[in-house]
Amino acid sequence: MIIVMATPTIEQIDRVLEKLHQHGLEASSLQSYGKTVITAIGSSQTQDPGFYERMPGVEKVMSIVTPFKLVSREFKQENTVVTAGSAVFGGQSIAVIGGPCAIESYEQLHETAVAIKQAGACMLRGGAYKPRTSPYSFQGLEQEGLNILKAVSKEVGLPVISEVTDPRHVEGMSDVVDMLQIGTRNMQNFALLKEVAKCRKPVLLKRGASSTMEEWLMAAEYIMAGGNENIVLCERGIRTFETYTRNTLDLNAVPMVKHLSHLPIIVDPSHGTGNWRLVNPMSKASLGAGGDGLIIEVHPCPEEAVSDGQQSLTPGNFQQLMTEIQVIAIAMGRNII
Numbered sequence: 001m002i003i004v005m006a007t008p009t010i011e012q013i014d015r016v017l018e019k020l021h022q023h024g025l026e027a028s029s030l031q032s033y034g035k036t037v038i039t040a041i042g043s044s045q046t047q048d049p050g051f052y053e054r055m056p057g058v059e060k061v062m063s064i065v066t067p068f069k070l071v072s073r074e075f076k077q078e079n080t081v082v083t084a085g086s087a088v089f090g091g092q093s094i095a096v097i098g099g100p101c102a103i104e105s106y107e108q109l110h111e112t113a114v115a116i117k118q119a120g121a122c123m124l125r126g127g128a129y130k131p132r133t134s135p136y137s138f139q140g141l142e143q144e145g146l147n148i149l150k151a152v153s154k155e156v157g158l159p160v161i162s163e164v165t166d167p168r169h170v171e172g173m174s175d176v177v178d179m180l181q182i183g184t185r186n187m188q189n190f191a192l193l194k195e196v197a198k199c200r201k202p203v204l205l206k207r208g209a210s211s212t213m214e215e216w217l218m219a220a221e222y223i224m225a226g227g228n229e230n231i232v233l234c235e236r237g238i239r240t241f242e243t244y245t246r247n248t249l250d251l252n253a254v255p256m257v258k259h260l261s262h263l264p265i266i267v268d269p270s271h272g273t274g275n276w277r278l279v280n281p282m283s284k285a286s287l288g289a290g291g292d293g294l295i296i297e298v299h300p301c302p303e304e305a306v307s308d309g310q311q312s313l314t315p316g317n318f319q320q321l322m323t324e325i326q327v328i329a330i331a332m333g334r335n336i337i
């Protein structure tokens with residue numbers, strides 16, 4: 001059950017919490033979308049919405065059946081629009097993020113940034129802390145990478161996103177980036193989710209490679225319950241028995257999540273396929289499924305990339321992609337920039 005209070009006094013909130021406690025319900029209060037929201041969890045027999053509806057300060061009481069509450073479409077019907085710097089997710093325009101898997105040098109990032117901006121991308125990506133399967137693989141330029149990202153962002157005039165892998169980095173990275181990325185391996189790193197919730201920076205929450213949509217939405221609920229409403233979901237492929245592709249891009253997730261949640265959802269066909277040849281067709285399919293945007297790996301020279309070169313587009317291929325998806329965006333009643 002969710003109890004929404006518009007402009008309650010502290011006493012009114014305390015009174016509701018006290019009653020819920022007396023009725024044996026687990027309750028907590030938080031601020032969401034400018035209102036005080038009390039979430040109450042417990043057995044349905046002990047819940048009498050009518051009782052709470054009559055209490056002073058209460059605007060409405062909602063019984064939400066899904067385990068995720070604040071991120072659910074039941075709680076909020078209208079689509080949420082998330083703004084990160086000048087980039088907008090979930091609005092009329094399709095948002096396309098481009099950039100290398102890992103920041104390798106100033107020149108590499110600058111060249112990529114200029115090219116993707118010219119092609120119509122709204123945000124630059126670049127990993128400074130890389131979660132790699134092998135401890136012997138390149139781990140990212142770390143702080144030096146963030147310095148490069150900050151400089152290029154300013155010079156080229158694009159907002160930036162980078163993956164945060166450690167709760168201790170959240171505060172420092174928030175000063176540099178416009179959006180924090182939670183990668184697939186950390187989707188259920190609850191300490192990290194709670195930390196990004198506190199910092200209020202827009203968050204791109206990627207789906208865990210072996211996570212159900214419900215687990216993914218519960219991860220988003222952690223961030224929202226911790227006070228951060230600026231969440232964009234990202235489908236990036238799941239692990240299946242198929243080996244010709246790196247992951248299986250689960251495009252079912254796009255319309256399913258749109259039905260279940262008010263949050264914007266974008267798609268990462270680079271990690272979803274692991275093959276640059278599939279990125280263009282799967283980008284089109286993602287937008288055709290109703291996705292609000294894309295995140296695409298782009299490298300000036302993919303064969304020399306230190307990570308994920310096989311799935312990275314050249315600037316030329318990215319430009320072509322941006323041109324070709326215009327028609328899909330228009331067919332879906334959207335536009336790009």
Ligand code: PEP
Pocket residue numbers: 101127131182183184185206236268271
């Ligand atoms: C990435 O974006 O480079 C990345 C590591 O993504 P994922 O967490 O989806 O594997």
Ligand code: MN
Pocket residue numbers: 101102271297307308
């Ligand atoms: Mn990558």
